[in-house]
Amino acid sequence: MKKEFDFENLNLEDYEYVQEIYLDDEICVELNEIVEDLGLSHKITFSKTEPEEEISSIDIYTNYKEEDIKPMMGLQHDYNEIRDNPILKDINISDSIQQINLNKLYEMDSSINFFDEPSDEQFIELLKNIEIFGIIEPLITIKDEMGNYMVVSGRSRLKAMKMLYKNSGSEKYASVPCRILDDSTNYSMIQGIVIATNTHYRNMSREAMMKSIFLLDEIYKTSNMFRGKSTASKVARAAGVSRTTVNNYLELKNLSSFAMDLVVKKYMNLNVAKVLSSKDIETQNKIILGLKNNINDIEKVYEMMKGPDEAVYDKETNSMIKDTWELKTARVNKKIPQYTYITLKVAFNDVEEVFTGINDLRRAYALKYLTTRNNGLNKYFKVNFNEHDLQQYIKSGFLTQKTYDKLATGVFNEIIKRA
Secondary structure (H helix, E strand, O other): OOOOOOOOOOOHHHHOOHHHHOOOHHHHHHHHHHHHHHOHHHHOOOOOOOOOOOOOOOOOOOOOOHHHOOOOHHHHOOHHHHHOOHHHOOOOEOOOOEEEEHHHEEEOOOOOOOOOOOOHHHHHHHHHHHHHHOOOOOEEEEEOOOOOEEEEEOHHHHHHHHHHHHHHOOHHHOEEEEEEEOOOOOHHHHHHHHHHHHHOOOOOOHHHHHHHHHHHHHHHHHOOOOOOOOOHHHHHHHHOOOHHHHHHHHOOOOOOHHHHHHHHOOOOOHHHHHHHOOOOHHHHHHHHHHHHHHOOOHHHHHHHHOOOOOEEEEOOOOEEEEOOHHHHHHHHHHOOOOOOOOOOOOOHHHHHHHHHHHHHHHHHHHHHOHHHHOOOHHHHOOOOOOHHHHHHHHHHOOOOHHHHHHHHOOOHHHHHHHO
16 A cells, blocks of 8 residues: 555645754764864763663573574674774774773763664673673774763664663673773764764664764765765765765755655655755645645645746636635646556566557547557557567567557557558
């Protein structure tokens, strides 16, 4: 069943929060200025007082075979692969690995590490791997003014270690191997590290992918290191996607909060979203609210993009009146598609009969609409078929060459003569 949005119970005020997720140029520049003026620890407030989300009680695994364990992709992810990421080439991070006590480590705010948590199954797998192999890849951390360490990369490993320590009390889980970022590392670089260490080995939601691309684009644009250079290819490499994907998503940066939410939840397709993004936010919302679940009808979107006409004919008053968005919306929604597509699936032994019927229809259509005389029939009645399949049917005797030739021709006189 077609996925549709509930426009009847819509409140646009519910979508104000999206502006806090998709950072624009001005906000990103202001954040960097604050970083430079005040320093990292004063710039970002990390919640350490809220109770941690606990996964329901999981027993320590003792009854499993070592050969049944499949290391998580995160554990196999080589640190050098991360460091090769363009966003991280020039990070200042310690080469030495330090063991840091669990009570000195805390997670960063979820607004910065916005990636999805692993599923329960993935988390259980991580617990098993750590029990057997330990922490293979050190966490990336940065020290705050209180002497504690914020985890920039390794949130799931930190949670797993805390659970293992809580359930077993073993000192081998009391501390975690970490690499430490230089204290001067700014907000943009920290955000880049979070994205770079997550995008290459996580199954991301569309929302996370879009946020990653938008933020990486801002990081490159506002960084003195990359200013003045083309960023699309760097963003693509850092996010682990193609440059085309990056450019497609970057075209959506001007979408309204409401439109962005519809894209994220897959109520609106990307082609329509790119078209809408050329308009101001107010116009975008007028078009979406006007078309409602017709929003993916690109022809109607294009018509709405033109806005109200100067004047329209009113049948009731038999006169021209000023056009409005309401009148325009009503007219556009009444429009029907000029043509549609039909797909037929035909059994091999019925191919000759079905194609003969289609040829008869084409002939009748051509005679009815003589304007198709100048080889224009395919514009109104086009038949596509699998050439490879039909050749096999001809060889096997399930389709005659004559019927095939009638179907394949697009010449008006040939259709009339041979049908």
